[in-house]
Amino acid sequence: MSARREAPEPGTVITRVELRIFSFPMENVARGVDLPGAKSQRTRLAVRIETRDGTRGEYVGGNDTMFGQARLAARALVGFGALEREHFYEDMKRDLRKTDRMGVGVFDNALWDLAGKRFGASVSQLLGGSRGRLPAYASTWHGGEGGGLDRAEDYVAFAEECLELGYRGFKVHGWKDDDPEREARNVRLLGKALAGRMALMIDPGCHLRTFADALLVGRACDEAGFFWYEDPFSDGGLSSHAHRRLRELIKTPLLIGEHVRGLEAVANLLIADGTDFVRADPDFDMGITGTMKIAHLAEALGLDVELHAPGPAQRACMSAIRNSNFYELSMVGPSRGCFTGDFYTCGYSDALDSVGKDGCFPVPDRPGLGVDYDWNYIEKQTLEHYEHTL
Secondary structure, three states, X not given: OOOOOOOOXXXXXXXXXXXXXXXXXXXXXXXXXXXXXXXXXXXXXXXXXEEOXXXXXXXXXXXXHHHHHHHXXXXXXXXXXXXXXXXXXXXXXXXXXXXXXXXXXXXXXXXXXXXXXXXXXXXXXXXXXXXXXXXXXXXXXXXOOOOOOOOHHHHHHHHHHHHHHOOOEEEEOOOOOOXXXXXXXXXXXXXXXXXXXXXXXXXXXXXXXXXXXXXXXXXXXXXXXXXXXXXXXXXXXXXXXXXXXXXXXOOOOEEEOOOOOXXXXXXXXXXXXXXXXXXXXXXXXXXXXXXXHHHHHHHHOOOOXXXXXXXXXXXXXXXXXXXXXXXXXXXXOOOOOOOOOOOXXXXXXXXHHHOOOOOEEEOOOOOEOOOOEOHHHHHHOEEEEEEEEO
């Protein structure tokens, strides 16, 4: 017999949900490539949730590919109790079962923000977090002709710069030109220059075309002593079988899972021995709730979980995950193009030069996610706006 849901306390009932998609400018980057002088745009989702007694939860994250699912989730959330995160998670997992459910995370993160503000505690505290500063690695933009990362030597120079800033690790996103020999040369040069001084990683972003190409670059990672090798080839990061075979042929640990959505799918990947490190993302994996489920799964199997991308939700989660090594500061390059946006009014930043001398980023400790958003700016930059009320 299934347990029946009890009615939430009247004051906690969600009476208003607002969803915006907005854009903001990025300088010195275009098409994911570090490119001095270039200008481009990025889109994000902005969420505000209000309860009958006036508590508010806020979150900005995600991207425009999530918008269709987010509209459905926004409508469904009205009438829920503000603290019913598990029930909302289960309902959305079922209702969006024919999709990847990526539109749910921004709302779950806003619910955690709301809960923290309601109880006067940070989300890190609610999760049981014990780390106040998080060791970070710099995760680059892709290379491209005429850009700041045009040659392998440019990556080496930028890694040295990041090391000088304090970063503990450096991850390469290569050239997207399907040239495994070029990628392998870059790996070997980085290893020769920096192995033993900082952790080195590579993420081809599924741009290597064949298993053989992935194997060639993987063997270069072995030579160079790389910390991990991520999403190498054009299976889209989904083939557990192919990655298990690759693991058998190289020594460098694999990090697969950025494109595998949700707890059960990640469990299938791990049971199939398709990865060494586990990936999770509060924006992509049904929020902080989904991310912590994946983190506990990884812990039960004795594996480390590495969170994808930077942000206040990622910082809160990582503070409470023992088995996690690095905060990903992406996407960055020598030209200082920043993809995270300047829509905070509290001093929060995920810019390259914001790293501390200790190579760490702080975990916000104010109630909720601990950040304040510039809603005037977000409203001026809004492309689409939806509001649902009880």
